[in-house]
Amino acid sequence: MKKRQVLSLVGIGLAAALALSGCSAPAESGGKVTLQMVESLTNPVRTKVLKGLLADFEKANPNIAVDLISPPTDQADQKIQQMLQSGSGVDVLEVRDITVGPFSTNGWLSDMSGQLKGWKGWGDLTDNAVKYAKNAKGKTYYVPYGFYGLSLFYRTDLVKAAGFDGPPASWSDLLHQATALQNPAKNQFGYAFRGGTNANSNVVVAIEAYVAKKLDHDNAFKLTNGKTIFSAPEAADALKTYFTLFSKASPPSSVAWGYPEMVQGFSSGSTAFLLQDPEVIATVGESDAITPAQWSTAPLLAGPSGIAVQPMATAGWGTAAKSTHKAEAAKLIEFLSEGKASTTFSQKNSLVPILKSAADSPFYKTGAWASYLTMTEHPDKYVSVVQPRDSAWWTEWIQKSDSEVQKVLIGQMTQKELLASWDAYWTDKWKQK
C-alpha cells in the first residue's frame, strides 16, 4: 500500500514537472537564442514566404532560431495585445500603423533607434519608409516592410467600348464613366462601391483630393489653417460626387459591401471600376471571368485641382519592450528590411516596396504595377500623405464613420450632417489631446 502511495506521489511530481516545463518558453539552449515572432496580417501564402525568409536568416545566423506564430488575421492584433500585456512569449512582432499608437502608449514596444543606429540599410530605404520608421519624436518602434496604396482598377474593354479614350483621371471623370457603364438589367455596374467595413476610407480619400491644395501632408485630416478637412466647403462637393457615384453608378447592395464583395464584384466582371490596394492585382489576375487583356490599373483619382492624394498605409516589424533578446531581434529586423529578403517579401505580397532600388526592377514597371510607378514618378501630382492612423481613437473613428456613411446611404443622415459630425469629432479629439 505504501509503495503504491510513493509511486503515486512520484507520478504526480513528474506530471507537474512536465506540465511546468511545457509552460515556459524555450529561450536559450546551448548558447542558441530562440526568438518568438508573431505576425498580424496573416495569410497562408504570406506565412510561407516569411518562413522561407526566416530559414535564410537562421542559416546566416546559426546561433539564432526563430519561432513564427501566425494567429488568424481577425484575432491577431488582440492576441498580440494579450501577449504584450502578459510581457512574455514575444520578441519580434508585426506592428501596423494603426496599432503602433496604442502599443507604444502602453509601453509595450521597444524604441529600436539605439540598436539600429549604425544600420547600413537606412540609406537604401525610400523617403516614405524612413518617415514611417522614425516617429515625430525620432523613435523607431517599427521598420515598415512595405506600403499599401490605392490605385484604380478598371475594365479596359468596357471603357473602350463605351467610347472613352482612357481610364478616368479624376473623381468627376469616374462618376461620368461609371454612370455610362451602369446597366443593372444586365447585372453590369459602374463602380464597386465600399459601403460596409471601412467605408469611411474612400470617402476621406475623395475629400482629401478635393482639398488637396490646402491639405496638411503630415496630418491629412487637417487643413493648413488648422481646421479639419471636413469643415472645408470643397468637402461638400466631394461628398456630392462620391454619393452620386453610389446612387447612379453602383450596385444598390453595395451599402453592405466590404473588401471581399468589392474584389468579387470586379473579378466576376460585374463592376467596371474598383479602388483598391495592390494586393488585389494578384487576386484579379487569377479571375476566370475576366482575362488579363480586359483590365488594368490607373493612378489614383484627382480632385478639381488636378492633384490626387495618396494616404499611405503600412505595417512593419518591431520589438517587444520586455524582450530579453533585443539585439538578436534587431538583427532579424535588419535582415528582413534589406536586400533580397525585403524585395522578395514586398513582391510576393504585392506591396509598394521600401527599397529605392526596387523602382528599377522590371516587376514594378510592367502591367498593373505601372500605375504605381507613374504615381512615384510624379510626386507633385500624386501627393503622398500621412493620415492620423496612429491615434489612440482610430478604431473608434472607423466604427463611427463607417456607421455614419451607411446612414447617409440609407437616408438616415444628410451629407451636411455627416460632415458636421466628423468635423466636430476630430476638432474635439485634437482639443482633448
Place this chain on the structure above:
Amino acid sequence: MTKLDNVTKGHPSTATGAPGPAVAVGSAEPRSIRRRRAFTVRRGATMVAFMAPAVLFVAVFIYYPMVSGSQMAFRNWNLNNLTDTAFVGFKNFQTIFADATFYTVLGNTVVWVVASIVPQFVIGFAIALFLRRTFPFRGLYQALIFFPWAISGFLIGILFRWMFNSEFGVINDLLSKAGIIHSPIPWLADPKTAMVAVIIANVWYGVTFFAIIILAALQSVPDEMLEAAALDGAGKARTLFQVIVPYIRITLSLTVLLRVIWIFNFPDIIYGMTGGGPANQTHIVTTWMIATTQRGDYGQASALGLIVVGLLVLFSIFFLTASREKKGDLS
C-alpha cells in the same frame, strides 16, 4: 402503480419528462430506511478533499475570470491607453444608458430572439415528430438534419452573407428563376431585410437543436400511453396537444429557456453576415459588445456584459416562475 398512472397523476419528475420511479411517489419510506451517519471532522475533511479539485477548477477558470472581467466595468479600461485605468464607478453604465444606439440594439435583440425562437421551435417540433416514425434511412435523415449544429456559427454567417448577396447570391437567383421577384433584393443593404436575412440564417441553424432535444423527449413517451389515447378515441391533434405535449412539457420549457439564453448570447451569425450594419441596425447586445471590444474599450464592454447577465437572470426568474405556476395548475 404503472408509469401511466404516475403521469396521469401529474408527477413527471425527470428533465426529459419521463416519470420517476414509482416507489418514490407519495412515499416517505426510502428516507426512513436510510441510516444517518454521524458527521465527524474526518468525514468533513474527506468531503472537502473530494470536492476541492472541482471547486478549485471552477474558481480558477470560471469565477476568477468573471470577477476579474466584472471589475473592468467600473474602471476606465481601454486597451488603447492602459496608462490610466482608474476606478470610475458607474460611468461606463451611464455612457451606455445615455447612448440611443443601446435602445435600438435592445429592441433588435428582442426581435432577434423572438423571431428566431418561434420558427425554430415549430419547425424543430415538426421535424422531431417526423423523425419519430420508423422509415427507411431514418438514421441518415437524422444525421443530415443534425448536421448544421456541428458548423461554426461564424462560418454560417459568412456563407449566408454570400447567399444573400444581391448580385452574386443564390437566394436572389432562385427567387428570380421561380418568378417570385423581378429585380434583385438588396437583402443586406436595407435594415429591415437585413434583419430578416440574419433571422432566416439563425432559424436554419437552430431548428436542429429543437429537433434533437424534442426527438429525445418524444422517444420517452411510452407507447402504452399513446395506445391508451388511441383506444379512448383521441385523434392525432388531440393526442399531440393533450397527451404528448403535457408529457414532455418540462423538457420543452427548459429547452426554450436554454435557447432564449443562447440566442440572446449568439452574435456569430450577425457578426459574420452584417457586422451589425447597415448603420448599426442589425446589432444585438452581444454584437455591439464585440464592436465595443474592437475599439479597445473593455470597460464599457464589461459593463455591457454585466447588463446582459442581469437581463438574462431576470428573464430566467420570470420564465421559471411562470413555468412553475403552470406545473401547479396541472397537478
